[in-house]
Amino acid sequence: xxxxxxxxxxxxxxxxxxxxxxxxxxxxxxxxxxxxxxxxxxxxxxxxxxxxxxxxxxxxxxxxxxxxxxxxxxxxxxxxxxxxxxxxxxxxxxx
Numbered sequence: 001x002x003x004x005x006x007x008x009x010x011x012x013x014x015x016x017x018x019x020x021x022x023x024x025x026x027x028x029x030x031x032x033x034x035x036x037x038x039x040x041x042x043x044x045x046x047x048x049x050x051x052x053x054x055x056x057x058x059x060x061x062x063x064x065x066x067x068x069x070x071x072x073x074x075x076x077x078x079x080x081x082x083x084x085x086x087x088x089x090x091x092x093x094x095x
Contacts, residue, residue, distance in 0.1 A: 001025075006072075006088060008043065011081040019043035019084065021072060023064040026057050035060040039067050044075040066091050 001024035005020050008017045025038040037060040041048040048071055054060040069091040076082055 004086075004088075006084045006086055008076065008079075009062065009083050011083075017043050019072065021068050023061060023068070026060055028057075029053065037061060037064040039064045041068060041071050041075065048070055073086070081094070 001022060003024075004021045006019045006021065008019050010017075017087055020040070020042040022040040022042075023037055024040075025036075027036060028034075029036050034055060035057045036051050036053045039048070039050050050067070052060060052063045052067060054063050069088055072084070072088045073090045075085065
């Protein structure tokens with residue numbers, strides 16, 4: 001499992017929050033042709049727990065990292081802005 005903990009400091013002055021980001025359980029799916037990965041973004045108002053599918057295990061991991069980077073930055077924006085320590089930069093991989 002890959003896990004990173006970051007601290008979210010909202011711009012509105014509300015209390016800091018611990019945000020946990022995880023990529024885990026990379027596995028060949030039952031169809032034998034695709035791979036999937038579990039991804040979690042925890043600590044914002046609503047937690048995200050998803051399973052992403054890809055053509056191979058490396059693409060599943062890359063998709064997981066891209067999902068986390070985009071999702072956590074969207075959640076910061078939706079919360080009205082703020083900072084993460086350590087920062088999570090939005091990704092442009094694969095675009």
